[in-house]
Structure formats: structure tokens, C-alpha cells
Amino acid sequence: MTELAQKNKKLVVKLLGCVAFMSLFVVALVPLYNTFCEITGLNGKGTGIVTDDRPSTIDTDRLVTVQFITQVNPGMPWSFEPLESQIKVYPGEIKKVMFRATNMGAKEITGQAIPSVTPGLTATYFKKTECFCFNQQVLKAGESVDMPVAFFVDPELPKEYGTITLSYSLFNVTQAIEQAELASK
């Protein structure tokens, strides 16, 4: 009987090991998922980073249409719009466009814009050299600001993609920042 108990104990420890492994696996899933999306450009990710690459050539044989769309999360009293809704660029050409944000509310609000690129698989070819989305924007009541994005389309972009849509969702992170400050105190 004690031999059996010993054997049981050994097996239980192994099985608990499996449980622990799977728990760690879940924790690891989060960075794994993000890395996976950034590498493959799935979900239009891989656009939240500034690139140091500069295009070597400009491909003047074709034009790519780049469209800009924006949305403001519900409950956030901001207007947020691109000054131009779409432009045509040669792959490899660096272009700068402006987005205008206005705080129409009565309080100071911190906003964070989250970019996304459609079709998702073009995300890795859409490179930003400068973007307001790398910082949070603090706007006082009634304040308005024009924010730049500089980008180029990688000349390696497969030929079948003629249009790329860059979308920004604007989130109100004021509360989250306050919470985080409270938590760190």
C-alpha cells in the first residue's frame, strides 16, 4: 500500500507539473501572440513601431492609394480627423500627413491613438518614420492640435495590393493613468 501511495504521489507531482506548465503557457501566450502578430502583420499589428529604415529606391512604376480613417471611442468628447482622407504615393516615397484632434469637452483629457492597417498582411510593408501614436496626447478643454504622421510604403509591397487603409482609434486613457498612478503609490 505504501508503495502504491509513493507511486501515486509521484504521478500527482508530475500532473501538477503539467498544470503549472500550462499556467505558465497562458502567461507566455500574451507576449507570444503579440510577437507573432508583429512578425506576420496579422490583425494589422506591427504598425506601432517607428522604423529607422529608409527606402533605398522609389518605385515610380506604380502608385499606392493610402486611405486614412479615424474613430473616437464612445464617451470621449474629441473630434479627430485626417486633414486629407486619402493620398497616392509611390512606394519608397516618404510622405507626411496631418491629423487634427480637438478636445470639445470641459476637462483635460489624455488620449491614446491605436493604429491598425488593413489589409492586415500589408502592415509589415507600411513603415512609419514619425507618428503621434507613439505618445499620448494631453489636450486641455477646447484645445486643438495638428499631429503628424510620416510614412513610406516599402517598395517590396506585393503587386496585388493597390490600396492600404490606415486606421486610428482614439481611446480615453485619462482614468487608466490615474488608476495606474494610484496603484503605484
Next chain:
Amino acid sequence: MSAVLDDHHDHHDHHHAPPKGIMRWLLTTNHKDIGAMYLWFSFIMFLTGGFMAMIIRAELFQPGLQIVDPNFFNQMTTVHGLVMVFGAVMPAFTGLANYMIPMMIGAPDMALPRMNNWSFWILPFAFLILISSLFTEGGGPNFGWTFYAPLSTTFGPDSTAMFVFSVHIMGISSIMGAINVVVTIMNMRAPGMSYMKMPLFCWTWLITAFLLIAVMPVLAGAVTMVLTDKYFGTSFFDAAGGGDPVMFQHIFWFFGHPEVYIMILPSFGVISAIIPAFSRKKLFGYASMVYATASIAGLSFLVWSHHMFTTGMPVFGELFFMYMTMMIAVPTGVKVFNWVATMWRGAMTFETPMLFAIGFVILFTIGGFSGLMLAIAPADFQYHDTYFVVAHFHYVLVSGAIFSIMAGAYYWLPKWTGHMYDETLGKWHFWLSTIFVNLLFFPMHFLGLAGMPRRIPDYATQFADVNMIVSIGGFCFGLTQLLFLYIVIKCIKGGEKAPAKPWEGAEGLEWSIPSPAPYHTFEVPPKVS
């Protein structure tokens, strides 16, 4: 109780008579007591979840809002799902495992009896927390049993923490139950009981237990991230903080898909015991059944994104998950083929367990076919989130899992109680259940194909007649289950005395001991030839 089996006094810790009254049940470490408690608990949860389904069907009886407000309707769909999945189906199978596995492999008890007690007794508290959250200010969980972020994070009710903790407890209970099953099956088999001689119920449960151990931590992780996102300012699923709501769906379904096999694999084991018994033939293709079960379990980890075809995946992803999903039909088809081949030219009789088993094979196969339709990615764009999906998973869960549990209950009731159940009433229960389950779920296919979305308390008037039929089917199916309660109580109280082996063609060690099974069995392991 049998004196013959009880007179080995070398291990005296087993031989105290059980304490009387409530303490017997609170302190018990006996696998039969715990199995019985699991089964009763699951039946209570079945009625509770069923009551919620009645509220849902009453609201949907007519278009417009009549009985409940939309928020409460959403709470009902959510808690109905949670209660049925984690409270009714899973504990029922754990109960059957506790009761039957030691008797099937010739073991005196489960390997870890104290943990067994604990894994049961935390369950009622989990559901107490979950159900009481319905009565808090702002209501209980209303985001669907899949608790997609941001519905459960940004927009969840204040009681979301109660939901999270109850799911944690359910998960701990399932993991402990699974560890117990694995250790029992791997270490406690009687001499001569090799793996390939085990009854298929043991095999399917062994594989299910490994699935549980693998995916319950994933569920725990998902609810924990929901908890910290909602209450502690993290942003796992919040795009504003760099998270991704789609990641929630990946994590959830990485748990969720194996979970659906957790709820059906033990069914396969039950059915594989019953069909040979009433066909008076050996199970056709035993080894292929084992391999099929293992392949289904393996594939279940590679198909999760078929729940997410419409989230915007690359075509390669859609094709991969589509083909993987369709591949599951192969081992499942092997199983259905084996059951039919077992019946082929068998000397069949149609007692209630066999009726439920045949009902299972037919209706589960219908559910499987609608699953194949849903697996086709382009078609899924139409079916997604419609009543077609509701029809599909209720076919596999109600007329699949629940029917197999009913079949198992009728099959082993004589062993548990020592009495034969009332065969006439059993047949009534089967036929009423089968007629009404189809009246309830079959028209839902058409509602879905016509575009009626799920989880919405109101609908366009063109769906009115079909919904009324569905609701009538639902009420009648619900009432029919009270007949089952009556049959079980009647069988416990008395009835024709059951012999050790009431079914002529039944095989297995559980039939070699008297009925009712003595409190302690196989203290000396039997020899298996």
C-alpha cells in the same frame, strides 16, 4: 452490505462504518458516495439551468419584450450556459467516473480519496457565488458564457469578480477531479487489466482528464486577465493600453474547443459500453475507438479559430482551421461506424439505456453534420452567431452529452440502487425527450439559416411561428425531465430486485459484484484474464 467483501481486516482505516446524517456526506472519501453526490449535484444544476432556459424560451415565445428586460435576458443566456457546461454536464461525467471507474478497473476506491472529497465540495460554493451574483445590484454576468472582452471587461457588471472567482473554483475542482482519474487509471488497475483491456469509458475518461489538465489552466488565465483588466488597470484585452480584444478570443477558444470534447468524449465511453451490451456482441473495433478518441483529443488543440472565422483572419488561417476542423469528422465517423457495426446482426433489445444510446448516435450525428457545415469558412460567415449555431451545439450537448448521461444512468441504476427502474416510465421518458428535443432544436436550424441572431430577446416578426414551436418543444422537454427525477426516486425507494448482472450482454467487472454495489468493493483486486 456484503460481509463477504468486507471481512479483510488488514487495512482497518477503511472499515469504520460511515458516520450518520449530514457528516457522512461532508466527510466521505468513498468514491460511491462522492460519485452519487456529483450526480445529484449535476441533476440539481440541470434543473436550475433548465429553469433559466425556460425563462429564455418564454421571452422568445412571441416577438417583442414581454417577460424580462434585455439585460436580465442576457444574464439568463450567460448563466444558463455556464451552469449547464460547468454545473450539469461536467460534474455528471465526473460523477460517473467516480462511481464507475474504480469498479471497472477493479480498484478499491479512487487513488486520492480526500482530494476527491474536496474537489466535490468546493463545487456547490462555486455555483452559490455564480448564481447569487444574479441578485446583486447591477445583476450577474450578462456577457455570454464566452465572456468576450470588452463585454466582460469595460462593459461588464460590477459582479464580474464573482463570476471570475466562481470559474476559478470550478477550474480547480475539475483539475483535481482529472488528476484523480489519471492517477486511478494509471496506478490502480487490477492485475491483468492492461490498458487495452480497459472498458472504453475508462479510456475516454483518461483522455478527457488529460484535456482537462491541459486547458483548465488556460481558462483560469483568461478569467484572471479579465479580472485584472476590469479591476486593476491592466490592458491585456484593451487596445488603448496596447492590448488586443481578439487575443481574448484566441485564448478563450484555445480552452473552449478542447472543452467541448471534454463534454463529449466520456459520452463516447458510455455509449461504447451500452451498445454492445444490448446488441449482445463485442464492441466492433475496440482499438480503433481508442485511437479515434486520442486523435479527436489531439486535433481539438488545432481547431480553435473556427469559432473566429469572422474576426478577419488571413485566407491561409481560414483554410488551415477549416481543414483541421473537417479532419475531426474522420475519427468521429470511425466511432459512429463502429457503433453501427456493433449493432449489425446483433441480438438487439431496446431497453431504455439502449434507446437513449441509439438516440444519441442518430442525434449526435445530426449535430456533427451541422458542425461540418459550420466548419466551412465561407458558409460560416452566414451562420456565425445565428440560431444555426445554437441548434448545432444543443444537438451535440443535449441530445449528445445529456442523452448519454441519461443512458448511463439507466444502465447503471440497478447497480447503484439494487432495484430495476420502471421500464415503462423509462421508455416514456425516452420517447418524450426525443420528440421534444427535436421539436425544440430542429427548427432552430431554419431560424438560423433565415438569419435570426442569437442572444437577443426580441426578433423580427417573420420568425414568430417557428419560435413559438421551439418554445413549446422547450417547455415540454423541460417538464419531461421531471419524469426522470420521479423514475430515479422510485427506483431508489424500491422496485424489482436487481441481479448482479441485470443486462444479459453486459461486460465488465462492475457486473461481477452484487447489486447494489457494496460500500467497499475490490479490496482484494480481482484477477483479470
